[in-house]
Amino acid sequence: MDVTQGVAAGTVHAARVLDEVRSAVLSGGPVPAAPRPVIERSWERMVRSGVDPDHDFHAGLLPRAEVERRRETSELRHVLPVLREGLLPAVDEARHIMVVADDEGRVLWREGSPGVLRKADGLGFELGADWREDVVGTNGIGTPAVTRRPVQVFAAEHFVRSHAAWTCAGAPITDPRDGRLLGVVDVSGPLETMHPATLAWVGAVAKLAEARLRDLHTRSLERLRAVAAPVLARIEGRALVVDRDGWTAAVTGMPYTDRITVPKPGAPQPRWLPGVGPCSVEPLAGGWLVRAAEEPVPQGATRIVLDLRQPRRWSVRVLGGVGAWTHELSPRHAELLCLLAVHRTGRSAAGLASDMFGDPARTVTVRAEMSRVRRYLGALLAHRPYRFSEDAEVDVLLPADPLDLLPHSTSPMIGALRHENGRAGPAGLGRS
Structure with a gap:
């Protein structure tokens, strides 16, 4: 029973029942009614973090x-x-x-x-x-x-x-x-x-x-596009202009892509960017001018570090022969990459949909999000099935308490991983 359904019949009665529910949950006694799942999970987090009720x-x-x-x-x-x-x-x-x-x-x-x-x-x-x-x-x-x-x-x-x-x-x-x-x-x-x-x-x-x-973002890209047009008209070869967050305003000599991963300010030149390769990056009013170099991309072993330790600060870091770069992850992309770290042999769109939503039919959403992920991971993420590149070494950095893994997620698979036994982290994660 969802106890808040009784609110319409009287907030005082509903508040009294909820107080009894909370007291019973905290004391470990019999619960007169089940708290809503979102509230129950929050209370569990509060107990683990030591908040005094x-x-x-x-x-x-x-x-x-x-x-x-x-x-x-x-x-x-x-x-x-x-x-x-x-x-x-x-x-x-x-x-x-x-x-x-x-x-x-x-x-x-x-x-x-x-x-x-x-x-x-x-x-x-x-x-x-x-x-x-x-x-x-x-x-x-x-x-x-x-x-x-x-x-x-x-x-x-x-x-x-x-x-x-x-x-x-x-x-x-x-x-x-x-x-x-x-x-x-x-x-x-x-x-x-x-x-x-x-x-x-x-x-x-x-x-x-x-x-x-x-x-507002669309308008800012339009303004940057006006600045970029005369600049790109004078450039031979491959180049693009992106805003401070890597969203593309204009390109020349290369296929258009919505967004690239831009380096952190102060990173050394020359640079290597996923989707572009070796390049130089120059400041431009409101963004960056990225000039692609023509020399081949250096080869070398690649290490992928998926950092899930800090709430709302998830990231993927790539280190290898081409240098190192980091990309901050959205909640959805953090979930997807975590699942792929578990399924190193690969996962179909239906399999990922089942893992994330409990519904294998939701493949359209999965394919759209994986397309966005591949824009910055490129060849490091294969498909049919979706998986990390076989020659990449993958590390997953987990929170100290496995129950704090991606706390926003309602994914059935993420939920199961949280509750795996042992504080060393969910089975299937770590280095592979």
Whole structure:
């Protein structure tokens, strides 16, 4: 039974049942009703990380100057008008507040009902506060950041007891260019103001914000394309102009590809980029001019390091005769490469769909994502079936606790890997 289904019949009754459920789960006693899976998994993480359910922890606030610095550098500043227009008209009337936090869970903006803002101050829900899940428990900012999907946390679904008088609905906002988490938008308020439609409303506005970011990126590429045209017209051979994140604005003498992996600033010349080969990289207004060299790519043994240790900081690093480069991974790509590290002999699209979604029919999604992965891994990732190159050495760096492996993932296979016995990591991972 999903205990939140009883909310319509009375929030007080539902809150009382949830309090009994949480107390029973924490004490190990018989549970009167099952908590929702997303909440149950969050509580498990809280127990493992040592969050005290009876201690209202107030993290140190960032200085106001640091809050302003983060505001000025956050991509979220571009979508504040969308969030305000979509949420604020109803927030004040419904006695709620809108809260926007960055990818580290730090509160950067708060607006809404003055009375509710004052109550939030009493919980430490202030500007500059740290509301990561492993700091303050299950909540409408930290939990969506971990799960990467909208989450409503009602009453005693909050892990920390003092938060049980609140209801929160938060949705992650990701960068449409690379899937990187930018932050979370949350609507919170007193328990009695909860409405079942709040979560869908917040999630829809978060998607509008992501659409706005996508539109801004398209416009920036159009401006860069205008700068690139006269530059490329004077170049013989293969070259392309990309933005700071590697998205292609224009090419000459070579096939068009949506995106390349650009080197970190300060990397030595000459460089080798996947999909381009040896090349030189020159700064250009708003991006990079990449000139491909004509000499053959040097050969050598290749080592692939898949780093899954830090939440939201997953990456793949390639080292070999052509040099070394690193690419940050989106949540979906981290899942796919983890699965391929398990299945070194290869996996069909249907097999990966079954591993990821429990549905072998979802091959269209898998093929589309694998096509994007192959844009930066190139020949290091074979297909039919999908697999790492046979002559590549693959290392997987895992979190200290196997249960922290890709905590956002709902993949059946990832879930099974998390619960493999032993703290040395899931079977099938490591060096191969």
